[in-house]
Amino acid sequence: MAVTDIRQRSGFLFLGVVVAHILLISAQVNSKTGVPVLEAVTFGIFSEVQRTLSGGVGGVRHVWGSYVGLRHVKAENEELKRQLAAAEIALQEQRALADRARGLQKLLELRDHLELGTTGAEIIGSSASPDFRTLTVDKGTRDGVRPDMAVIAPAGIVGRVVVPSARSAKVQLLIDRNAAAAVIVERSRAQGVVVGGDNDRLQMQYVSEASDVAVGDLVVTSGIDTIYPKGLVVGKVETVEKNGPAFKRIVVKPAVDFSQIEEVLIVLTPTPAKDATGGVSD
Numbered sequence: 001m002a003v004t005d006i007r008q009r010s011g012f013l014f015l016g017v018v019v020a021h022i023l024l025i026s027a028q029v030n031s032k033t034g035v036p037v038l039e040a041v042t043f044g045i046f047s048e049v050q051r052t053l054s055g056g057v058g059g060v061r062h063v064w065g066s067y068v069g070l071r072h073v074k075a076e077n078e079e080l081k082r083q084l085a086a087a088e089i090a091l092q093e094q095r096a097l098a099d100r101a102r103g104l105q106k107l108l109e110l111r112d113h114l115e116l117g118t119t120g121a122e123i124i125g126s127s128a129s130p131d132f133r134t135l136t137v138d139k140g141t142r143d144g145v146r147p148d149m150a151v152i153a154p155a156g157i158v159g160r161v162v163v164p165s166a167r168s169a170k171v172q173l174l175i176d177r178n179a180a181a182a183v184i185v186e187r188s189r190a191q192g193v194v195v196g197g198d199n200d201r202l203q204m205q206y207v208s209e210a211s212d213v214a215v216g217d218l219v220v221t222s223g224i225d226t227i228y229p230k231g232l233v234v235g236k237v238e239t240v241e242k243n244g245p246a247f248k249r250i251v252v253k254p255a256v257d258f259s260q261i262e263e264v265l266i267v268l269t270p271t272p273a274k275d276a277t278g279g280v281s282d
Contacts, residue, residue, distance in 0.1 A: 116229060116267050116268075116269040117267070117268040117269040118265040118266060118267055118268060118269075119139055119143055119144065119145070119265070119266050119268060120139075120263060120264075120265055120266075121137035121138055121139040121151075121169075121263065121264050121265070121266055122137065122138045122262065122263050123135050123136070123137060123261060123262055123263070123264065124136050124137065124138045124168065131177070132176060132178075133172070133173040133175050133176035133177075133179075133196065133258070134159075134162070134170050134171060134172055134173060134176065135158075135159070135170075135171045135173060135261075135264075136168055136169070136170055136171070137151070137168060137169050137171055137264060137266070138167070138168055139167075139168070139169060139266060140164050140165045140166045140167045140168050140169050141164050141165065141166055141169075142166050142167065144268050145161055145164045145169050145266055145268075146161065146164060147161055147162060147163070147164060148160055148161060148162075148227050149161045149227075149266050149267055149268065150227055150228045150229060150232075150266070150267040150271070151171045151264050151265070151266050151267075152232060152264065152265050152267065153256050153261050153263075153264050153265070155233065155255045155256045155257070156232060156233035156234055156235065156254070156255035156256050157174050157181065157221065157228060157232050157233065157234050157254075157255075157256065158171065158173065158174065158256055158258070158261065158264050159171045159172045159173040159174045159176070159179060160172055160179070160227050160228075161266065169266075171264075173196070173258055174194070174196060174202065174234070174254060174256075175196045175197070175200050175201070175202065175254060175258060176196045177195070177196045177197065178196065179195065179196045180193055180194065180195045180196075180225075181193070181194050181221060181225060181227070181228050181234065182221065182222045182223070182224045182225040182228070183204065183219050183220065183221055183222055183234050184219070184220060184221075184222040185211075185212075185213055185217045185218070185219055185237070186217065186218040186219070186220050187212075187214075187217050187218070188211065188212035188213065188217070190207055190208070190211035190212060190213050191206075191207075191222060192204045192205055192206050192207040192211075192250070193205050193206050194219065194234060194235075194252055197251075200254065200258065201238065201251050201252065201253060201254070202234070202235060202251070202252040202253075202254060203249070203250070203251060203252070204219065204237070204250035204251070204252050205247070205250075206247065207247055207248050207250055208247065208248075209242070209245070209247060209248055211248070213237060213240055213248060213250055214237065214240065215237050215238065215239065215240060216236060216237060217236065217237040218233065218236055219233075219234045219235055219236065219237060219252050220232060220233055220234055221234060223271060225271075226270075226271050227271060228271065229267060229269075229271050230271075233255045234252065234254065234255065235252040235253050235254040235255045235256075236252065236253055236255070237250055237251070237252055237253075238251045238252060238253045239251040
């Protein structure tokens with residue numbers, strides 16, 4: 001046993017001496033380029049190690065750079081989304097202002113055309129009940145507003161003032177079931193009275209069976225009710241049906257879209273009383 005161990009140790013020692021001699025010889029022997037063989041071999045080994053480490057570090061740098069780039073792109077996208085949302089809001093505001101300006105321009109044109117004393121008013125509220133169709137405007141008694149004054153829009157008749165207060169007033173819409181206005185068919189001069197009804201339509205009543213009324217005829221105020229000045233647009237005849245032996249059932253579509261109005265004119269000039277022929281009564 002001891003002899004075997006001695007032989008193994010001697011073999012290892014001999015092998016170590018041989019390797020040492022080879023290393024010494026390599027360190028002294030130069031390659032064709034003049035660089036010692038040992039140095040060339042060592043450089044080759046370490047260069048591969050460096051190449052591997054450098055590739056790993058470069059990959060990590062690339063991944064990190066991509067991550068940072070994605071974060072930057074995401075931040076830019078979020079900022080662009082915020083800017084787009086702000087631009088859309090600004091565009092909607094500009095459209096609303098443009099619509100408001102067009103509405104006010106139409107009111108001014110109507111006021112100039114009427115040659116009546118009027119005051120502009122803005123809608124600030126409306127009734128939620130279908131049985132009482134009313135609006136609230138921001139003008140009242142301190143602005144000269146009184147009960148039964150006509151309220152109009154560029155498209156036509158809106159209604160009349162029913163309850164004014166100091167700084168506001170309630171307006172009964174023409175389509176309210178308790179509202180009424182004296183009217184005349186512009187083409188044939190057939191007279192009648194429109195009253196509020198269902199489905200935002202008006203019923204033209206007390207029209208003789210012999211009267212000339214056709215679908216599409218324009219219906220305007222006659223002025224004999226002393227509330228609405230003569231000649232203001234009420235609407236157009238939508239249907240004409242026979243209703244008994246003496247009268248016709250006539251449905252009138254209002255000229256005003258009551259769900260869209262925002263500003264109105266209140267007529268301050270009293271309407272003079274007129275007889276059925278249109279003459280001013282004493």
